[in-house]
Amino acid sequence: MTTGLQVIFIEDDELVRRASVQSLQLAGFDVTGHGSVESAARAIDASFPGVIVSDIRLPGASGLDLLAQCRERAPEVPVILVTGHGDISMAVQAMRDGAYDFIEKPFASERLIEAVRRALERRALVLENQALRRELAGQSRIIGRSPSIEQVRRLIANIAPTDASVLINGDTGAGKELIARSLHEMSPRRDKPFIAVNCGALPEQMFESEMFGYEAGAFTGAQKRRVGKLEHASGGTLFLDEIESMPLSLQVKLLRVLQDGVLERLGSNQPVRANLRVVAAAKGDMNEHVADGTFRRDLLYRLNVVTITLPPLNERREDVVPLFEHFLLDAAVRYERPAPLITDRQRAELMQRDWPGNVRELRNAADRMVLGIVDDGGAASLDTSTQSLKERTEVFERAVISEALEQCGGAVAVAADRLQLGKATLYEKIKRYGIVVKGDSSER
Numbered sequence: 001m002t003t004g005l006q007v008i009f010i011e012d013d014e015l016v017r018r019a020s021v022q023s024l025q026l027a028g029f030d031v032t033g034h035g036s037v038e039s040a041a042r043a044i045d046a047s048f049p050g051v052i053v054s055d056i057r058l059p060g061a062s063g064l065d066l067l068a069q070c071r072e073r074a075p076e077v078p079v080i081l082v083t084g085h086g087d088i089s090m091a092v093q094a095m096r097d098g099a100y101d102f103i104e105k106p107f108a109s110e111r112l113i114e115a116v117r118r119a120l121e122r123r124a125l126v127l128e129n130q131a132l133r134r135e136l137a138g139q140s141r142i143i144g145r146s147p148s149i150e151q152v153r154r155l156i157a158n159i160a161p162t163d164a165s166v167l168i169n170g171d172t173g174a175g176k177e178l179i180a181r182s183l184h185e186m187s188p189r190r191d192k193p194f195i196a197v198n199c200g201a202l203p204e205q206m207f208e209s210e211m212f213g214y215e216a217g218a219f220t221g222a223q224k225r226r227v228g229k230l231e232h233a234s235g236g237t238l239f240l241d242e243i244e245s246m247p248l249s250l251q252v253k254l255l256r257v258l259q260d261g262v263l264e265r266l267g268s269n270q271p272v273r274a275n276l277r278v279v280a281a282a283k284g285d286m287n288e289h290v291a292d293g294t295f296r297r298d299l300l301y302r303l304n305v306v307t308i309t310l311p312p313l314n315e316r317r318e319d320v321v322p323l324f325e326h327f328l329l330d331a332a333v334r335y336e337r338p339a340p341l342i343t344d345r346q347r348a349e350l351m352q353r354d355w356p357g358n359v360r361e362l363r364n365a366a367d368r369m370v371l372g373i374v375d376d377g378g379a380a381s382l383d384t385s386t387q388s389l390k391e392r393t394e395v396f397e398r399a400v401i402s403e404a405l406e407q408c409g410g411a412v413a414v415a416a417d418r419l420q421l422g423k424a425t426l427y428e429k430i431k432r433y434g435i436v437v438k439g440d441s442s443e444r
Helices: 014-026 037-041 063-073 085-096 109-137 147-159 176-185 204-212 248-260 286-291 297-303 317-335 344-352 358-371 389-407 412-419 423-433
Strands: 006-010 030-034 050-055 079-083 101-104 166-170 194-198 237-241 277-282 306-310
Touching: 006 014, 006 037, 014 030, 014 109, 030 037, 037 050, 037 063, 050 063, 050 109, 063 079, 063 085, 079 085, 079 109, 085 101, 101 109, 109 317, 109 423, 147 176, 147 306, 166 176, 176 194, 176 237, 176 277, 176 306, 204 248, 248 297, 286 297, 317 344, 317 358, 389 412, 389 423, 412 423
Parallel strands: 006 030, 006 050, 050 079, 079 101, 166 277, 166 306, 194 237, 237 277
Antiparallel strands: none
């Protein structure tokens, strides 16, 4: 096995240790043997790229002591415990405390090899996801290379350090909240709250109490004081999405807060200071709402100091593939799955689609691909008529293996027999397709 992952095997019986280390090495693992926890502990920390196999009963510190150390210093490193027959209850408790698996003595070398293989696959996935997180952290939040997105990035960099109010225009799902968060995170207010309010989702009768807060007894059911969104956002950034949906009766009150920097909770005459930076977002032309009398012109002037326009994806197709690849990495981290590679054919089809749901639809397509959902017309399958024989075969093979594993309750050995495959071959395919093996069977 050329994974670069390592195995630490701890056993004080030299003959058992040598035999087990040799079996693991013959199976292709990079193994080092130790006679005590103290000897092995120096090599173990959160960055250790592998797994640990340890006998429970050892001179000095025990395998359970080792498990406790790992939970503190390296909680994501899998620990497999080796136990005698009389220690089964102890091993079961260790599993509850975070051990990855346990093996009962005497054990066949195949049982040890399979347990280590599973643990290493888990460790490899964790390390891959950590690398993906580092890659994501190094990326700009605003992904794309189109001239329009480059202009948005320059505008954000220019106005973020100021307190200028911003109006973001764009279709549903275009990423308006992402722009608002970027403005906040690049501003001096970054350490204060970012409060997002969807004006279209708040019932009109609740709008004022949600935004301004209230005192105890202000109305029926108001049993204690509640701080509203405006007050909560003080010092930070208030993001008002779908601003065109804000009731007229609230617009004049919001305008006063923005102009005077003070608000009053419902049921109180005591002014409260509110130091806000407001970023609003809207669909369509706000001037049309002003013209039909549903939005105050003076409030629009106050909100619209700077305008950022986000074009839909079908007007910036060169951004589709970079965005999709970014979302694949993000989904792989969230779902703890490998990040799939997309083919040139899939890249071309991604760019040809109109994506009426914009960035939100593209993100959902990336989620489906990482989850292996290929039967809903999403980007995971794209158009099967354009797929090569190899691509179609892989889709079919993944579905057959997943079904066999589900029917066998996650028992890889049983599924391998049913599929007439060697266990090593099946493990390789499980890893290649990013299939999650569910169940807890010793037959794996």
